[in-house]
Amino acid sequence: MNSRERVLAMLAGEPVDQLVLMPITMMFAADVIGAQYRDYALDHRVLVEAQIAVAEKYHFDYVSCISDPAREAADCGANIQLFDNQPPGLDEQRALLADKTALAKLKIPDPLGGGRMTDRVQAAALFKTKAGQSKFIEGWIEGPCAQAADLRGINSLMTDFFDDPAFVRELFEFVLEMELKFARVQIEAGADIIGVGDAAASLVGPALYEEFVLPFEKRMVDGLHALGTRVRLHICGNTRRILKGMGSLGCEIVDLDLAPLDEARRQMGNQILLGNLNPVRILRDGTTADVTHAIAECHRQAGARFIVGAGCEVPRGTPENNLLALAAYARSHAP
Amino acid sequence: MQDLKQLYQAVLDGNAKLSKSVTEAAIAEGVDPQKLVTEFMIPAMDEAGRRYECGDFFVPELLIAARAMKASLEIIRPLLTAQGTQPVGRVVIGTVKGDLHDIGKNLVAAMLEGGGFEVNDLGVDVAPEKFAAAAREKNATIVALSALLTTTMPSMKATVEALKAAGVRNHVKIMIGGAPVTQKYADEIGADGYSESAASAVTLARRLMAA
Numbered sequence: 116m117n118s119r120e121r122v123l124a125m126l127a128g129e130p131v132d133q134l135v136l137m138p139i140t141m142m143f144a145a146d147v148i149g150a151q152y153r154d155y156a157l158d159h160r161v162l163v164e165a166q167i168a169v170a171e172k173y174h175f176d177y178v179s180c181i182s183d184p185a186r187e188a189a190d191c192g193a194n195i196q197l198f199d200n201q202p203p204g205l206d207e208q209r210a211l212l213a214d215k216t217a218l219a220k221l222k223i224p225d226p227l228g229g230g231r232m233t234d235r236v237q238a239a240a241l242f243k244t245k246a247g248q249s250k251f252i253e254g255w256i257e258g259p260c261a262q263a264a265d266l267r268g269i270n271s272l273m274t275d276f277f278d279d280p281a282f283v284r285e286l287f288e289f290v291l292e293m294e295l296k297f298a299r300v301q302i303e304a305g306a307d308i309i310g311v312g313d314a315a316a317s318l319v320g321p322a323l324y325e326e327f328v329l330p331f332e333k334r335m336v337d338g339l340h341a342l343g344t345r346v347r348l349h350i351c352g353n354t355r356r357i358l359k360g361m362g363s364l365g366c367e368i369v370d371l372d373l374a375p376l377d378e379a380r381r382q383m384g385n386q387i388l389l390g391n392l393n394p395v396r397i398l399r400d401g402t403t404a405d406v407t408h409a410i411a412e413c414h415r416q417a418g419a420r421f422i423v424g425a426g427c428e429v430p431r432g433t434p435e436n437n438l439l440a441l442a443a444y445a446r447s448h449a450p
Numbered sequence: 451m452q453d454l455k456q457l458y459q460a461v462l463d464g465n466a467k468l469s470k471s472v473t474e475a476a477i478a479e480g481v482d483p484q485k486l487v488t489e490f491m492i493p494a495m496d497e498a499g500r501r502y503e504c505g506d507f508f509v510p511e512l513l514i515a516a517r518a519m520k521a522s523l524e525i526i527r528p529l530l531t532a533q534g535t536q537p538v539g540r541v542v543i544g545t546v547k548g549d550l551h552d553i554g555k556n557l558v559a560a561m562l563e564g565g566g567f568e569v570n571d572l573g574v575d576v577a578p579e580k581f582a583a584a585a586r587e588k589n590a591t592i593v594a595l596s597a598l599l600t601t602t603m604p605s606m607k608a609t610v611e612a613l614k615a616a617g618v619r620n621h622v623k624i625m626i627g628g629a630p631v632t633q634k635y636a637d638e639i640g641a642d643g644y645s646e647s648a649a650s651a652v653t654l655a656r657r658l659m660a661a
Contacts, residue, residue: 142600142601152601196550198548200601201548201599201601201602202599204549204550204551205550206574206575207550207552207574208573269553270513270553270556273509273510273553274510274514274517277464277514318508318509318510319508319510320505320506320507320508320510323508323510356505356508395600395629395630395632396632400632400634430600430630431600431601
């Protein structure tokens with residue numbers, strides 16, 4: 116059973132020979148091949164080389180197109196600040212929708228128009244050529260709350276929920292349409308699953324999540340399924356109070372960052388859960404024994420429907436042996 | 451006579467319009483502005499922080515509470531200055547060099563302001579030298595540094611060094627925070643304290659001021 120077969124079997128509910136291993140790596144992966152992160156984020160060839168290198172070295176079962184949340188916003192015309200060796204950033208002071216009326220004139224970018232979205236599509240295609248037989252390929256889009264925050268500015272979006280709910284819904288509609296178009300071309304290029312990153316969703320409580328975010332996440336997940344793909348939901352931060360909603364979306368995989376796995380298991384039933392080794396305190400700063408102990412505890416709490424990974428991105432500077440210890444756990448345990 | 455409990459409730463509810471109007475009416479009636487701050491606004495923000503800590507409030511609720519508090523403070527601050535009232539402490543806060551993330555920093559700034567501190571927010575992507583210059587210029591008692599990225603955490607260390615080089619390190623307490631930041635890291639770089647959340651940052655700042 117190779118990596119790709121293992122993930123496909125796991126997601127199909129069939130037996131697998133060992134635990135699936137799918138930690139998110141970005142800056143860590145760039146470092147593995149000695150690339151500057153600016154190149155990783157801007158050139159799909161660097162990203163693909165780094166992802167395949169890290170997947171081979173640490174026995175990951177997948178490769179991913181994820182790099183930063185600013186690809187769609189950049190193609191929409193947002194001001195992106197580039198750094199030599201860290202992810203591109205968005206400056207809220209110069210947010211594209213600092214003036215809300217700009218939304219009416221905002222056009223959905225063509226994901227094949229040659230911008231940063233196209234570069235991600237090219238990554239999916241190159242993955243298919245280079246690793247399509249052996250590794251599971253993950254495309255990536257932003258969720259409604261995260262992308263809205265990137266376009267509007269996260270501080271403004273948070274108060275918009277109270278000040279102008281109609282605008283929030285209008286913005287989420289724009290995001291939904293844009294992201295599904297972006298997903299479609301990644302799927303056509305070779306992505307086996309689409310990761311949906313909706314980090315900002317963990318900042319709102321259950322009331323706002325259920326009123327605003329959940330309905331659009333649901334439409335996004337349903338839209339992705341209608342495109343014939345699978346979905347991995349990744350919401351960074353503490354999602355404890357919105358677990359039930361997350362579990363109602365019908366995603367193939369739900370990542371957990373700071374929410375307790377045992378609670379997620381109780382609230383989400385048979386959902387496949389991924390995580391949630393603390394990326395900084397355990398994976399980067401702990402010992403190999405800490406890593407092994409902590410991931411075993413995650414496995415115990417999550418049960419058989421479990422994929423090995425950290426709660427969020429494997430941090431730059433994580434000791435090689437710690438990530439190898441994580442891989443060793445996956446390889447030596449069946450679900 | 452203005453019902454001042456309305457001010458507490460308006461701040462807690464994030465009703466800026468009401469907090470402003472109650473404040474204006476109270477001032478017009480001759481209520482001591484310091485009383486409005488210490489007996490109604492600070493308790494309201496403390497309660498907002500408490501609710502945030504226990505998961506009843508989330509970022510949007512905290513931000514609108516802070517906005518309501520600021521609406522009142524804009525009226526009150528000039529009056530306090532005229533009275534010669536001193537703040538609990540003077541904070542210089544910012545997100546460190548190379549980092550553009552500001553929501554955590556903004557929450558901490560709002561909570562500190564709500565806790566009676568004078569807050570000078572330098573924004574995002576703030577160079578170490580700028581922190582040092584602002585600390586000196588504002589006669590700061592606390593310098594608060596935020597970072598969301600592991601890649602920008604070294605800027606915290608550089609800022610501590612810049613404060614030393616500028617000769618202001620011994621006059622300020624340094625507190626740090628952000629998702630990848632830990633107490634261990636605070637100890638390593640010689641910061642005086644680490645806070646895991648916006649609400650606990652106020653407790654930490656008060657403790658550091660008392661030390």
